[in-house]
Amino acid sequence: MATAPDKERLDQIQKALQERDWDALVLFHTDNILMASGMFPGSTHVVAIVTVDRKVVVITPWWRERFVQEESWADDVLTYDWCKGFNGVEPISAIHDLLRKCKADFGLAKIGYDARMHHYNPTKIPSEFFIYEELKLQLPEIFKLVHDATEVINQLKSIKTAHEVEKIRLAHEVAKAGVKAFYQSAGAGIRESDLAAEVNYAVLKMVGYKGIRYSYCDPPQITSGPERTFIADTLSNHATERILQEGDPVMLEFGVHADGFWADITRNLIVGGPREDHLRIHGAILKAQKEVMAAYIPNRSRGEELCQIAWETMRSEGFGEGITHFLGHGLGFAYHEDRPILGPGEKKIIQPGHVTSLEPGLYLKKNGIPLGGIRIEDNVLWGKERGQAEILSSFYRGLDSKDW
Template sequence: MNSLREANTRTNAERLEIARNALVSARIDALMCRLPENVLMLSGHWPLCGDAVLVFPAEGNMVCIVPETQVEEVSAEIWDAQILAYAHGRHDSPDQEREIERCLIDLANKNSWKTIGYEGTFEGIAAPGNVAEPRVPSKRFEQLLKSATSKATFIDAQELLDLLRKTKTAWEIEKIRLANEIANIGFEVFFEMVDAGRSAIELAAAVEQAIMVKGTGYKKARRVRAFAQVAVGKDETLAGWRPFEVTTNRKLQKGELAILELAVVADGYWADRTRVRVAGSASPELQRLSDIVKQAQDAAISAIYPGVCASKIDKQARGIISKNGLENEFVHITGHGVGFRYHEGYPILAPGSSQALLPNAIVTVEPGVYLPDFGGIRIEDDIVVTSEGPEILAPFSRQLS
């Protein structure tokens, strides 16, 4: 093992210990994972094309099965693991599924696993490095796993994996912080470029280009992608409460709003941020609305601490907005988990949510208001839950103009 991998393995001893203890408690001898976020969490490798298969045992070193064309990149990222490579990608290469099965049969013959956990009921997934073509562990892949390890009993490990992803280690928090710092590169461009005559697609393209050009190599980040969604004008930003923006070629007019919904992934770790900007100077009413949203975000963030009920945080943001007579204009939740995916299911900051925030969870806080006469205003940042109080990852200006 090279010195970098040794250092990474030592740094991630916390994650490895947590995962192995969870397997022992669940009486699972090994996990077999293919989803990029689970492979990343357990091994440090962000799959390039989604075809890495990670075997993570309760005892002993993990094994990562990958095409031989990916060995160089996998070796640069993965922690203490054996890499099993198979021929793939050439015109005369063997069938990929059969090669994966061959590797799994070899591993099963060398071990005495009785119970194996697999990704049985995941629906949403995080993208691999090649975001254009993610791979989903299907029923066919499940059958391949069971065929290769026929002596073992298989159980769905979704709940266990979800539990592991609820909190982040110190290493993971720093990686997510890095993604947030790179997101700020995009905010800088957005703030500079929002002006009358700029189109939404022009703004989105400039943000993505800056993040990928300047973010790649930033603090040793190897693989960086950005997903900028921009809505401009009253009608488009009014619909900005949806979990997506439709980026058009509409051009900003003086005094109009532009919302940037921004996802950034750096080496597999995600940031989810939003800023809004006005073309030219903000009117007094737009400035008032922006100030209300900022106050709501501040109130929600200040309520974040270990053990707090998620609905209480939502209540803080919603209370500020309601006090200003805008309760019907805040139509979405206050926040959600983030880190191994763009949107994670824990925690959810919403009315009625009974989830308690765990130490070292990461959550977005993103209140907003949407009025037909003005459009939509939303501000979003990623927050770490700590015993010392909430920590905003990579703060950035919230000024409207």
């Protein structure tokens, strides 16, 4: 065990197991393994087990053994010889054998597992996760009682520990490097795809900063011009060969992670500098953010209420049209988490330790002709006091690249 365990997190997992009389959680998906072991798996075919007495075991291919020992707080690391020479070891069967070993060694009869995967990331295709369905199918044959713990796991993840918050802060420092590259590289004559490449490059160069082992940038979504930024309220807008022109609105939407912890950021600029109408839109969006944070009451505010405050603020600024999406979503262990949602119909309360995006946007047209869209997406840590909301992405969010 090279990494100090997050005692707060292990306490919470232990309590959840005790309340349900389960012997362990068996975890297959990347963000859940990260929560339980402190380690970004870095490979497929990895499983983490947390027992009711707080023992953490990681099952991993043999070539990842040293990494798991150095990067996790696992008490035991079990390996199998997949892809080691020509021995023919099949990973699914090997993992099942090691799960049987854990059952015998630790007396595991009743387990919960991450039966369902929440997937709501803009561009990442979840094909790598399909292998876990094969692993999960055998669980009822290995353990006496098997429970779908998806709801329990997602609720645990939604409220971040102090350790996890610091990791998320570090992810935002990585995101800041990408945002800086966006502002410094955007200008008339550059292609959207080349601008995206500069952002991606800046993120990858952050490996080694403050001990970061892995940095990753989901393909940066760059949209430019009135037509493309007008439809940038949708989930996936890949960078194209379009060349930025003077006067263009340009939007960057991207997610980055540092050692598995995510930031989700949107920034905008106007090539050559903003006009008065751009500043008015931008001001209404920033005001909406500010009003939402001021209205927050811990353990009372609901996602739908905060969303309505943002919408009403933008309407009061003269923008009755152009509101096309909800206000925010949970994040941290993933680009998008399933809770809490800041949007219509969301009854869940916002609690201290929640981390969400706060992303009001306006997408406008006149006489049927798109004028463009502007969205500011920041990430917020909700606090223990009324109005206490810390913007983790507190770096530049203006429209003029010269002001970076």
